[in-house]
Amino acid sequence: MKKIEAYIRHEAFDGIRKELLDAGIPSLSITDVKGSGRQKGITESYRGAELVIHLRPKLKIECVVDDADADTVTDAILKYARTGEVGDGKIFVIDVADAIRIRTGERGETVLQSHEAEEIPTGV
Ligand SMILES: Nc1ncnc2c1ncn2[C@@H]1O[C@H](COP(=O)(O)OP(=O)(O)OP(=O)(O)O)[C@@H](O)[C@H]1O
Numbered sequence: 001m002k003k004i005e006a007y008i009r010h011e012a013f014d015g016i017r018k019e020l021l022d023a024g025i026p027s028l029s030i031t032d033v034k035g036s037g038r039q040k041g042i043t044e045s046y047r048g049a050e051l052v053i054h055l056r057p058k059l060k061i062e063c064v065v066d067d068a069d070a071d072t073v074t075d076a077i078l079k080y081a082r083t084g085e086v087g088d089g090k091i092f093v094i095d096v097a098d099a100i101r102i103r104t105g106e107r108g109e110t111v112l113q114s115h116e117a118e119e120i121p122t123g124v
C-alpha cells in the first residue's frame, strides 16, 4: 500500500476528485494547510505596504491506495495541479505498513477496496 500525500493549489482539487471517483477511488482526506517550498516566501503589497508572505495556503490531499493504483492517483494530481508556475506543489509517495477498518477490524489491502455503498449514513 502507498499513501499519496500531495500539497496543491485549491483550484486543482475538483478535477482530481472527479478523476479519482471515475477511477473507483473515493477514499481520501483533504486538509487546508499553509506551507512554503524552496521560494521561502513571496512579496505582496497589502494596503500600500510591501510584505513578505512566508506561508501560502495550500490543500493537502492524503490518499492510501493499493500499489497498483498509486500511479492513477499521482497522474490525476499531475494532470490538474500542474500549471508550470512556481508553487504548483509537491507529491510524496509513502509506503504504508498496514491499514485497519475500525468498524470490522479487517486489515490490509481489503480495507482499501471500494464497493457498492450499502449505506448512506451520516458521518462518513
Ligand atoms: N519538502 C516539503 N515537505 C513538506 N511540504 C512541502 C515540501 N515542499 C513543499 N511542500 C508543501 O508544498 C507547497 C508547495 O510547494 P512548492 O510547489 O512551492 O514547492 P517548490 O519546491 O518551491 O517548487 P516550485 O519551485 O515549483 O515552487 C508548500 O507550500 C508546502 O505546503
Ligand SMILES: [Mg+2]
Residues within 6 Å of the ligand: 036, 037, 038, 039, 040, 086, 087, 088
Ligand atoms: Mg515554490
